[in-house]
Amino acid sequence: MTAPLSESGAPLPVAHLSDDDARLVAALQAGDEAAFEELIGRDHAGMVRLALNYVQSLAVAEEVAQEAWIGVLKGVGRFEGRSSLRTWIYRILVNTAVTRGRREGRSVPFSALFDAERAPIEAAMDPAYFNSASQHWATKPASWEGEPEERLLAGETRSRINEAIAALPPAQREVITLRDVQGFGSDEVCNILGVSESNQRVLLHRARSKVRRALSEYLGMEPAPA
Amino acid sequence: MSEPSELNCKELVELITAYLEGTLPADERTRFDAHLPHCSGCRNYLQQMRLTIRTLGTLSEASIPPVARQRLLSVFCDWKAGR
Numbered sequence: 001m002t003a004p005l006s007e008s009g010a011p012l013p014v015a016h017l018s019d020d021d022a023r024l025v026a027a028l029q030a031g032d033e034a035a036f037e038e039l040i041g042r043d044h045a046g047m048v049r050l051a052l053n054y055v056q057s058l059a060v061a062e063e064v065a066q067e068a069w070i071g072v073l074k075g076v077g078r079f080e081g082r083s084s085l086r087t088w089i090y091r092i093l094v095n096t097a098v099t100r101g102r103r104e105g106r107s108v109p110f111s112a113l114f115d116a117e118r119a120p121i122e123a124a125m126d127p128a129y130f131n132s133a134s135q136h137w138a139t140k141p142a143s144w145e146g147e148p149e150e151r152l153l154a155g156e157t158r159s160r161i162n163e164a165i166a167a168l169p170p171a172q173r174e175v176i177t178l179r180d181v182q183g184f185g186s187d188e189v190c191n192i193l194g195v196s197e198s199n200q201r202v203l204l205h206r207a208r209s210k211v212r213r214a215l216s217e218y219l220g221m222e223p224a225p226a
Numbered sequence: 227m228s229e230p231s232e233l234n235c236k237e238l239v240e241l242i243t244a245y246l247e248g249t250l251p252a253d254e255r256t257r258f259d260a261h262l263p264h265c266s267g268c269r270n271y272l273q274q275m276r277l278t279i280r281t282l283g284t285l286s287e288a289s290i291p292p293v294a295r296q297r298l299l300s301v302f303c304d305w306k307a308g309r
Contacts, residue, residue: 044294181283
């Protein structure tokens with residue numbers, strides 16, 4: 001495809017972008033409201049959710065997201081396509097939220113400060129589930145094979161999972177929200193949060209392990225350890 | 227008895243995210259795969275983790291509230307008028 005042209009006729013630096021991102025960037029730069037509407041429809045709610053990790057209230061998280069969108073509009077003319085458009089937008093959101101959180105006196109950023117080498121060890125499962133000699137299961141996890149899909153997708157199940165996410169340490173909450181709820185890849189999450197690949201994986205592992213346990217307990221499928 | 231190179235269940239549980247991410251070194255991946263066929267507990271755990279991840283993927287917010295949408299569209303108009 002041909003690169004979109006700027007007003008002066010020079011090709012814009014969007015060579016690495018997906019067709020979809022290139023279309024959205026060119027449309028935004030041209031002042032196309034429909035393109036903006038498409039973007040806010042796709043990302044705004046998720047941005048507010050992420051911003052809530054950094055600030056006190058939903059109202060402030062909304063303000064942070066709005067401020068980030070203003071940053072997106074002001075910055076789109078300089079967007080170079082070194083990441084996907086969505087990653088770039090979320091980076092602006094995180095920067096905005098960190099600044100705002102600091103102003104509110106909150107200690108941020110969370111995940112960028114996490115160091116798996118120094119953090120206390122957190123076992124995915126209580127050691128009591130394993131035979132202390134062989135380290136094989138003493139109490140085996142149950143099969144969820146018979147769990148009806150509707151039960152996993154039911155509103156009540158979803159609220160329990162949301163509660164489990166809300167109860168996570170902030171750095172774990174950030175990573176699992178971006179990865180598993182919002183569907184970013186690991187390289188994108190590292191880019192958005194400024195966290196290394198291995199630290200990102202440890203945070204994701206700890207978060208998923210806790211959410212699995214919460215879900216299992218809610219489903220009545222988590223046996224008590226022997 | 228397990229062979230010395232075989233993973234135990236406790237180790238497997240801690241490697242599961244690296245396994246699902248595809249970042250396990252080849253030798254560990256082989257040990258992981260070799261453990262599963264004869265361990266229903268670990269197969270169940272892996273299945274639970276996959277279902278947990280899939281369920282997490284259904285939580286994403288459906289849409290932007292109309293009030294926020296209106297406010298952002300006026301932000302857009304201001305930006306467009308002012309540049």
